[in-house]
Amino acid sequence: xxxxxxxxxxxxxxxAVALALRGGPRYEGDGEGGLTHFLEHMLFRGAGPxxxxxxxxxxxxxxxxxxxxxxxxxxxxxxxxxxxxxxxRACELLASVLxxxxxxxxEAEREVVREELLDxxxxxxxLERSAAFSGHPLARSILGTRAxxxxxxxxxxxxxxxxxxxxxxxxxxxxxxxxxxxxxxAVAPLEALPEGPALAERRPLTLPxxxxxxxxxxxxxxxxxxxxFRCPGDAEEGAAATRVLADLxxxxxxxxxxxxxxxxxxxxxxxxxxxxxxDAGLLxxxxxxxxxxxxxxxxxLLGVAEALRTGVDPAELARARLRREHRRRRLLDDAPxxxxxxxxxxxxxxxxxxxxxxxAEDAVDPDRLVDLARELFRRERLTAVxxxxxxxxxxxxxxxxxxxxxPP
Amino acid sequence: xxxxxxxxxxxxxxxAVALALRGGPRYEGDGEGGLTHFLEHMLFRGAGPxxxxxxxxxxxxxxxxxxxxxxxxxxxxxxxxxxxxxxxRACELLASVLxxxxxxxxEAEREVVREELLDxxxxxxxLERSAAFSGHPLARSILGTRAxxxxxxxxxxxxxxxxxxxxxxxxxxxxxxxxxxxxxxAVAPLEALPEGPALAERRPLTLPxxxxxxxxxxxxxxxxxxxxFRCPGDAEEGAAATRVLADLxxxxxxxxxxxxxxxxxxxxxxxxxxxxxxDAGLLxxxxxxxxxxxxxxxxxLLGVAEALRTGVDPAELARARLRREHRRRRLLDDAPxxxxxxxxxxxxxxxxxxxxxxxAEDAVDPDRLVDLARELFRRERLTAVxxxxxxxxxxxxxxxxxxxxxPP
Numbered sequence: 001x002x003x004x005x006x007x008x009x010x011x012x013x014x015x016a017v018a019l020a021l022r023g024g025p026r027y028e029g030d031g032e033g034g035l036t037h038f039l040e041h042m043l044f045r046g047a048g049p050x051x052x053x054x055x056x057x058x059x060x061x062x063x064x065x066x067x068x069x070x071x072x073x074x075x076x077x078x079x080x081x082x083x084x085x086x087x088x089r090a091c092e093l094l095a096s097v098l099x100x101x102x103x104x105x106x107e108a109e110r111e112v113v114r115e116e117l118l119d120x121x122x123x124x125x126x127l128e129r130s131a132a133f134s135g136h137p138l139a140r141s142i143l144g145t146r147a148x149x150x151x152x153x154x155x156x157x158x159x160x161x162x163x164x165x166x167x168x169x170x171x172x173x174x175x176x177x178x179x180x181x182x183x184x185x186a187v188a189p190l191e192a193l194p195e196g197p198a199l200a201e202r203r204p205l206t207l208p209x210x211x212x213x214x215x216x217x218x219x220x221x222x223x224x225x226x227x228x229f230r231c232p233g234d235a236e237e238g239a240a241a242t243r244v245l246a247d248l249x250x251x252x253x254x255x256x257x258x259x260x261x262x263x264x265x266x267x268x269x270x271x272x273x274x275x276x277x278x279d280a281g282l283l284x285x286x287x288x289x290x291x292x293x294x295x296x297x298x299x300x301l302l303g304v305a306e307a308l309r310t311g312v313d314p315a316e317l318a319r320a321r322l323r324r325e326h327r328r329r330r331l332l333d334d335a336p337x338x339x340x341x342x343x344x345x346x347x348x349x350x351x352x353x354x355x356x357x358x359x360a361e362d363a364v365d366p367d368r369l370v371d372l373a374r375e376l377f378r379r380e381r382l383t384a385v386x387x388x389x390x391x392x393x394x395x396x397x398x399x400x401x402x403x404x405x406x407p408p
Numbered sequence: 409x410x411x412x413x414x415x416x417x418x419x420x421x422x423x424a425v426a427l428a429l430r431g432g433p434r435y436e437g438d439g440e441g442g443l444t445h446f447l448e449h450m451l452f453r454g455a456g457p458x459x460x461x462x463x464x465x466x467x468x469x470x471x472x473x474x475x476x477x478x479x480x481x482x483x484x485x486x487x488x489x490x491x492x493x494x495x496x497r498a499c500e501l502l503a504s505v506l507x508x509x510x511x512x513x514x515e516a517e518r519e520v521v522r523e524e525l526l527d528x529x530x531x532x533x534x535l536e537r538s539a540a541f542s543g544h545p546l547a548r549s550i551l552g553t554r555a556x557x558x559x560x561x562x563x564x565x566x567x568x569x570x571x572x573x574x575x576x577x578x579x580x581x582x583x584x585x586x587x588x589x590x591x592x593x594a595v596a597p598l599e600a601l602p603e604g605p606a607l608a609e610r611r612p613l614t615l616p617x618x619x620x621x622x623x624x625x626x627x628x629x630x631x632x633x634x635x636x637f638r639c640p641g642d643a644e645e646g647a648a649a650t651r652v653l654a655d656l657x658x659x660x661x662x663x664x665x666x667x668x669x670x671x672x673x674x675x676x677x678x679x680x681x682x683x684x685x686x687d688a689g690l691l692x693x694x695x696x697x698x699x700x701x702x703x704x705x706x707x708x709l710l711g712v713a714e715a716l717r718t719g720v721d722p723a724e725l726a727r728a729r730l731r732r733e734h735r736r737r738r739l740l741d742d743a744p745x746x747x748x749x750x751x752x753x754x755x756x757x758x759x760x761x762x763x764x765x766x767x768a769e770d771a772v773d774p775d776r777l778v779d780l781a782r783e784l785f786r787r788e789r790l791t792a793v794x795x796x797x798x799x800x801x802x803x804x805x806x807x808x809x810x811x812x813x814x815p816p
Contacts (some may be wrong), residue, residue, distance in 0.1 A: 011419040013740045052671065056661035060727060063734055065661040081738050108673030115676035115697055118630040219627045222526040253464035253473040263460065265516030268523035289523055319468060326471055330489050332421045333741060 002167045002191050003346040006183040007175035007338050014063065014081040015176030017090055018339035019098075019190070020347045022199045023164045025129075025140045026073040026277070029202065034144015035152070035160040037070040041109050042157055043077075044068070046102030047093075058093055062086040066097075070142050072129070073277060074347060075164065080336040084177050088186045095189035098165045103154045113149055123216065124286075124387050128228050131212040132282055132383040136203055166196030171346035175335040205280045211379050211402065215386035215395075223291040223388025225398075226273075227301050228284040230381040234350055235278040240360035241372045246274045246283055247320045247361075248312065248369070249304065254319055256304045261287055266297050278348045282383070283376065291390030295397040306407045308373035312366040324358055379406055410575045410599050411754040414591040415583035415746050422471065422489040423584030425498055426747035427506075427598070428755045430607045431572045433537075433548045434481040434685070437610065442552015443560070443568040445478040449517050450565055451485075452476070454510030455501075466501055470494040474505075478550050480537070481685060482755060483572065488744040492585050496594045503597035506573045511562045521557055531624065532694075532795050536636050539620040540690055540791040544611055574604030579754035583743040613688045619787050619810065623794040623803075631699040631796025633806075634681075635709055636692040638789040642758055643686040648768035649780045654682045654691055655728045655769075656720065656777070657712065662727055664712045669695055674705050686756045690791070691784065699798030703805040714815045716781035720774040732766055787814055
């Protein structure tokens with residue numbers, strides 16, 4: 001049955017409704033690439049009694065445009081600011097979208113997705129996944145290929161919808177000024193989803209035998225470099241310590257990446273990102289800078305990783321704890337963020353109390369972090385990806401530096 | 409003296425502090441290009457008794473990294489989520505940053521800004537301003553040129569700081585769960601800014617004799633097109649109607665640009681933007697799409713503008729009013745957005761009650777909008793800018809379409 005959780009925030013004035021289904025590349029089989037993402041687009045082209053235009057007007061009445069996205073392993077529909085009095089209506093609309101899409105004008109939406117494929121925004125992610133998860137469904141792009149897109153029919157989408165729209169494959173979180181008993185009544189239309197279990201992962205992930213490397217030529221003076229290290233997933237031992245490590249790297253202005261890369265004048269943009277799947281993650285250090293500075297930037301990023309293997313100052317950990325206190329306070333006023341975090345935890349059967357997750361981070365000590373850094377920041381866990389067109393000598397120096405990297 | 413306003417939101421858990429000074433291209437004279445922006449960067453490299461590192465740690469203690477940016481006519485410092493108990497300390501830090509910057513390591517920060525210049529994010533804005541405000545200081549880039557940047561010294565920055573850091577040139581807004589009397593005490597350190605009047609605008613803006621056109625070749629399959637129309641500024645008659653017009657164009661999923669461009673399959677990204685200065689504005693319709701579709705996208709955008717000249721359906725206006733109701737509700741929980749909007753109004757001596765501004769939008773009727781559309785969507789007010797490398801025939805068709813455009 002449908003997993004539902006209420007986060008009661010009586011002081012706020014809007015309700016966030018987050019609904020997630022397992023889907024995306026992780027669950028798409030051969031020949032199914034990009035189905036979840038295309039379905040995400042088509043779900044809003046009319047549903048039940050409503051044309052697309054009427055459906056959009058109805059969403060506007062309850063609180064605004066639905067935000068929808070497809071990740072590596074989920075399709076998420078999110079209404080961030082529903083008027084509390086219209087929560088029932090919002091849930092009816094979501095049920096209608098999931099259960100009775102009209103798939104109006106497939107060709108126009110195919111063009112929209114074709115346009116989305118031209119957007120470079122996800123290119124670095126795509127490159128990284130293709131290398132870090134090589135040979136696994138997760139290596140595929142969320143959007144699928146142009147060829148995938150070109151051949152999709154309404155029947156394909158409808159077939160896929162029937163596979164993923166099942167109560168056991170879906171989770172729902174309502175966060176805001178609506179008490180749990182009213183939420184239970186309001187979500188009734190969504191509890192009528194067809195019965196059925198969660199999709200199962202098709203293939204377990206194995207540890208990579210890196211380092212691996214991918215690059216793609218993009219004209220321009222600026223280049224983007226990402227160094228990703230395979231790390232524990234959300235359901236694994238070490239998940240909390242990994243989040244703390246990411247925070248030491250880039251949780252605030254005193255953390256290591258901004259200090260060593262930006263404050264030092266190497267780049268305007270540098271940071272970390274953390275992809276967390278239940279059974280695997282990627283902790284990435286990244287920088288965008290002039291192609292002529294790439295090898296210096298890579299040296300600095302690798303230096304940051306190496307330094308964490310040698311020690312973590314308790315004062316640094318105290319700063320991370322301070323940032324976490326601020327985060328707890330911010331979350332009190334941020335229903336959308338709470339809903340989105342929680343729905344993913346529910347969807348994958350993980351403990352879904354945010355406070356407990358933050359408590360687990362508080363409990364991580366310096367020794368644990370050094371041990372983790374020693375485990376993660378190793379050659380064989382590294383995937384390096386580059387987007388850009390650096391000067392030839394610089395590209396060579398970068399490759400050499402990465403090939404020779406072997407932390408002490 | 410310093411203009412201060414409190415927005416008391418007792419139900420929230422964090423305080424937003426927004427501080428703005430007149431500055432930016434509008435107030436920079438010949439030879440001063442980019443000074444405000446570079447100063448914005450250098451203000452955080454140590455202040456008063458604190459090194460840069462200590463300063464960042466102190467900001468982290470009060471609530472997080474300061475957000476700072478330079479616009480066409482202002483330098484804005486924004487602390488979005490201060491712990492209420494630490495508001496006094498936050499104000500001390502802001503005063504220290506403004507009054508006693510240490511300018512540590514200018515060369516490193518010069519490199520950071522040089523890197524920022526490589527970021528394409530502001531290129532379309534720069535092109536648009538250079539054409540729409542040709543011959544005026546506003547035509548210059550906010551970041552200044554590489555040559556400007558190369559020659560700046562600490563003395564230049566300090567000289568400029570002394571010009572803009574004056575009580576009469578500064579406005580401050582505190583929004584959150586701190587009552588006005590405590591805010592008054594907390595902001596005392598900022599009330600000690602040197603006395604002095606607001607900077608005066610160097611040159612009035614005249615209406616353009618368009619259409620004007622700028623393009624810049626950027627390799628890639630995708631191109632960005634923006635059609636900007638000179639419109640009333642925030643202090644001018646017609647400001648509220650202009651905001652409503654922007655909302656009809658792109659305020660929600662049922663508004664005109666998403667329907668005619670995205671839903672129709674022409675693009676993945678299309679929308680409007682509204683630049684509002686006190687005495688002038690730019691209302692822009694824009695699209696990013698395959699270069700091969702540019703002339704079709706331009707036709708659709710111009711069609712949207714033309715259609716507004718012929719009529720506005722009262723039902724459409726009712727939808728805009730509905731969106732505005734949602735906006736009022738959202739603002740109740742959004743201290744940073746309220747602080748940022750209000751501080752700009754204070755800085756330029758405009759009425760600073762958000763509710764009153766929304767009421768003025770409610771009062772706009774269809775006839776007023778049609779009149780305004782007829783006034784704005786005209787050849788002579790048009791600036792068209794293109795970033796991309798469309799196929800040659802397509803670029804020619806686009807130019808022809810724009811050159812021939814003359815709304816009925």
